[in-house]
Amino acid sequence: MSNKRIYVLLALLVLLQLFVPAKMIYDHESILSKGEKFKFKTAPIDPSDPFRGKYIVLRFDASRFYVTDKGPWYSNQEVYATLGNDKDGFAKINNVYRTKPESSVYLKTKVDYFQNYEESDSAYLNLDFSFNIFYMEESKAGAAETAYFEASRDTNSVAYANVSVLNGEAVISNVYIDGVALVK
Amino acid sequence: MLKDLQELLNANVISQSTADQITEYYKNKKNKEPNRLIAVFGIVGAILVGMGIILIVAHNWDNFNRFTKSLLAFLPLIAGQILAAYAMIKKKDQKVWIEGTSAFLFFSVGACIAMISQIYHISGELPDFILTWMLLALPQIYIMNSSVASLFYLTGINYYVMEVGYSRFYSLESLIFWVLLIAMIPHYIMLLKKKAESNYAVLHSRLIPISIMIGLGSSAEKNEELMFIAFMSLFSAFLLLGSLPVFHRTSKNTQSFSFFGLLGIVVTLIPLTFDWIWPNLFRSLEPLSVLIRTSELHAVVFTTLAAIFLLVRHDYLPLTKHTAVFKYSFIVFIGIFFLAAISPGLSQLLSNLMLLFIGIRIIQNGIAEDHLGILNFGLLVLATAVACKFFDSQLSFVIRGLVFVALGLGFFYTNYLIIKKRKQHEQ
Numbered sequence: 001m002s003n004k005r006i007y008v009l010l011a012l013l014v015l016l017q018l019f020v021p022a023k024m025i026y027d028h029e030s031i032l033s034k035g036e037k038f039k040f041k042t043a044p045i046d047p048s049d050p051f052r053g054k055y056i057v058l059r060f061d062a063s064r065f066y067v068t069d070k071g072p073w074y075s076n077q078e079v080y081a082t083l084g085n086d087k088d089g090f091a092k093i094n095n096v097y098r099t100k101p102e103s104s105v106y107l108k109t110k111v112d113y114f115q116n117y118e119e120s121d122s123a124y125l126n127l128d129f130s131f132n133i134f135y136m137e138e139s140k141a142g143a144a145e146t147a148y149f150e151a152s153r154d155t156n157s158v159a160y161a162n163v164s165v166l167n168g169e170a171v172i173s174n175v176y177i178d179g180v181a182l183v184k
Numbered sequence: 185m186l187k188d189l190q191e192l193l194n195a196n197v198i199s200q201s202t203a204d205q206i207t208e209y210y211k212n213k214k215n216k217e218p219n220r221l222i223a224v225f226g227i228v229g230a231i232l233v234g235m236g237i238i239l240i241v242a243h244n245w246d247n248f249n250r251f252t253k254s255l256l257a258f259l260p261l262i263a264g265q266i267l268a269a270y271a272m273i274k275k276k277d278q279k280v281w282i283e284g285t286s287a288f289l290f291f292s293v294g295a296c297i298a299m300i301s302q303i304y305h306i307s308g309e310l311p312d313f314i315l316t317w318m319l320l321a322l323p324q325i326y327i328m329n330s331s332v333a334s335l336f337y338l339t340g341i342n343y344y345v346m347e348v349g350y351s352r353f354y355s356l357e358s359l360i361f362w363v364l365l366i367a368m369i370p371h372y373i374m375l376l377k378k379k380a381e382s383n384y385a386v387l388h389s390r391l392i393p394i395s396i397m398i399g400l401g402s403s404a405e406k407n408e409e410l411m412f413i414a415f416m417s418l419f420s421a422f423l424l425l426g427s428l429p430v431f432h433r434t435s436k437n438t439q440s441f442s443f444f445g446l447l448g449i450v451v452t453l454i455p456l457t458f459d460w461i462w463p464n465l466f467r468s469l470e471p472l473s474v475l476i477r478t479s480e481l482h483a484v485v486f487t488t489l490a491a492i493f494l495l496v497r498h499d500y501l502p503l504t505k506h507t508a509v510f511k512y513s514f515i516v517f518i519g520i521f522f523l524a525a526i527s528p529g530l531s532q533l534l535s536n537l538m539l540l541f542i543g544i545r546i547i548q549n550g551i552a553e554d555h556l557g558i559l560n561f562g563l564l565v566l567a568t569a570v571a572c573k574f575f576d577s578q579l580s581f582v583i584r585g586l587v588f589v590a591l592g593l594g595f596f597y598t599n600y601l602i603i604k605k606r607k608q609h610e611q
Contacts, residue, residue: 006327010272013323014265018258020320021296025254028304055305133307172305 031171035164036105038083038091040129042161042175055135056182058161058175063112065093066124073114073125081107081127083165090160096125100168108168131163131172136182227332230284234264234291250303257299264292272328286330290337293320311347311357314340318364325371331384334371338391341365342398349402358402358479365395376430389431393422393444403483409465410480412452413514413521417487419448420514424494427511449513450542450565456535457572462528465521488514510542539569547598556602563598567591 041061065081067073082094083105100106112128159177163170175182189206192198198206237260267285275281294317300306301313318340324333341364348357372392375385400418404411425431426442455461475481491514516538524531543566550559570591 006272009323009327010269013327014269016323017261017265017293017296017320020316021257021261021300024297024300024304024306028306055302130307131305134305135302 027169028171031166031169032164032173035166035171036083038085038163038165039089039160040091040163042159055133056175058129058132058134058172060129060132060161062090062092063127063129064124065096065127066122067096068123070116070123071114073111075111075113077111079109079111079125079127080168081109083107091163093127096127105165106168107165107170129170131161131170134161134172134175134182226280226284227287230288231291231332234288234295237291237295253303254300257296257303260292261289261296264289268324268328282328283330283332286324286328286333287336289324290321290333293317309347311344314344314347315360318344322364322367325368329371331371331375331382331388334368335384335387335391337368338365338388338395342395345399345402349399358399361399361402365392365399380430389440393441397444397448400483400487403479405479407469407475407478407480409461409469410475410478410484412456413518414480414483414487415448415452416517417484417491417514419445419452420511421445421487421491421494422448423513424491424511446510446546449510450539450568453535453539453542454568454572457532457539457569459529459532462524462532465524465528488518509545513538536569536573540566543567543569551598551602554602554605556599559598559602560595563595567595 040058042058077098080097080099080101082097082101083091084094086092095101097106100108107129109130110128112126114123114125116123158179159175161175162173164173189198189203193200193203264285268289271278271281271285297313297316297320318337321333321337321340324330325337341361344364345358345361349361369392372388375382375388379385396418397415400414401411403414422441422445424445426439426445431439431441469475470478495511520531520534520538523534543562543564546562546565547559548562550556550562570587
């Protein structure tokens with residue numbers, strides 16, 4: 001390869017390496033600014049990732065949805081969940097579809113598992129929300145976990161996540177435990 | 185060496201001009217050495233700094249707002265790119281610059297996307313993150329002609345396949361691994377052709393067969409018994425591949441394929457010498473109509489075709505005539521495997537005999553080559569074959585004990601024979 005061609009390729013590589021992260025930022029910023037805002041009631045726990053550091057994993061109350069349509073549903077199946085709010089102002093799933101819904105606000109998500117109780121005639125889907133991770137400064141992740149455990153012992157305590165939803169994609173912006181934001 | 189030169193000169197073994205040439209040669213060689221040391225320090229330094237940045241990023245800095253953090257995420261990346269470009273333009277001939285900056289760039293790409301993942305709490309699981317990282321780093325291997333990037337890339341895709349292939353069900357991701365692996369092979373071929381003596385060629389020669397084994401293992405799911413065939417075919421293919429002339433041109437260090445092939449055949453056979461696998465072998469397999477769509481059967485077909493292709497296509501260059509027959513291992517083994525449908529006991533017996541036969545052939549090879557390492561490897565195979573059989577059987581402890589004593593004496597005796605033979609040669 002001639003020098004010139006290598007420099008052109010190098011320049012393309014540099015642009016590609018800059019473009020991909022920049023695109024990640026752009027996509028998520030547009031969801032945060034244009035997306036519809038929801039509060040998802042949650043229960044966090046605290047693991048860590050070797051490259052990206054400490055985070056808390058969020059378990060959402062709304063991720064379970066009772067269905068009358070008994071399937072077939074299977075793990076990792078791609079589904080669309082339309083969203084609304086309950087009487088307390090927390091997000092809830094209105095319905096789950098196998099194909100993209102026409103209107104309203106929806107989440108593109110996956111089935112975690114499907115539980116069917118033959119005898120009681122009830123069945124529910126557990127959905128795998130993509131926004132179930134909240135990264136924190138390592139010194140604070142432990143404290144956040146403790147705060148959560150204390151909060152979970154107190155039944156009146158409420159933890160929820162602020163989530164913006166746009167065109168099926170969601171970005172989490174903050175987590176609140178009893179009204180206190182984890183990130184200022 | 186230089187001290188002996190005077191003596192050789194005095195004894196008229198070499199002429200003055202030869203002595204000067206030798207002195208000159210060693211002087212030059214010495215001059216090159218520090219270069220190598222600097223290369224190692226340069227690259228290791230760049231790696232440490234790169235990894236350090238990843239750890240600092242992993243702290244998750246809360247004090248900055250989103251915009252500042254996003255800008256900061258690009259800092260190491262841009263620094264890495266500037267350094268790499270500088271090395272490519274100004275220090276083109278200095279390998280240490282190219283490899284050092286390439287290592288740094290590799291990590292800064294990872295650091296940048298890791299930081300953005302944090303800022304926006306992108307849960308995208310670990311494999312997705314690694315995949316993005318590796319895809320962004322892959323062109324570096326070729327554009328910068330960087331073996332360090334290639335080695336890290338190999339490590340990265342292995343991490344990837346272990347995450348997707350072993351902890352979840354077989355899926356598209358396991359296939360992506362093979363595409364990722366094939367994508368770096370041209371670099372390896374270039375290394376073998378142009379720099380077969382370099383440490384990079386040696387490291388690649390070890391890491392690539394290991395990667396293939398890890399990748400193949402990820403195909404195992406419900407019908408894992410079939411993986412015995414897949415691995416046996418793979419290891420036969422390794423043996424055949426390792427005998428290609430390209431691996432024999434230089435040092436023995438690049439012959440890892442032969443090494444892993446032989447070791448793999450032995451290790452695959454060991455569990456099959458016991459009787460608990462064979463009787464249930466076919467019972468636990470799914471029916472053929474289902475099997476056709478399973479990853480295990482695909483792995484079997486692919487590895488076996490590869491082994492047949494290599495067997496037919498090129499002239500086999502065995503290390504010695506004693507081990508030449510090992511190239512047929514997979515064919516013999518497939519016969520033994522399917523025989524179990526009729527007689528599991530016979531399959532078990534034949535597996536034992538196959539392992540014994542391999543052990544004996546390796547021992548013969550060791551004696552013929554006057555190589556203690558090969559001899560003892562053969563003895564170890566033989567001892568393993570016998571030991572497995574005896575843990576498994578109902579024979580009395582006295583007989584088992586005697587056999588072990590005999591094996592131990594065999595070790596001493598054969599080693600003694602070789603050492604004696606060597607001493608005779610020396611005299």
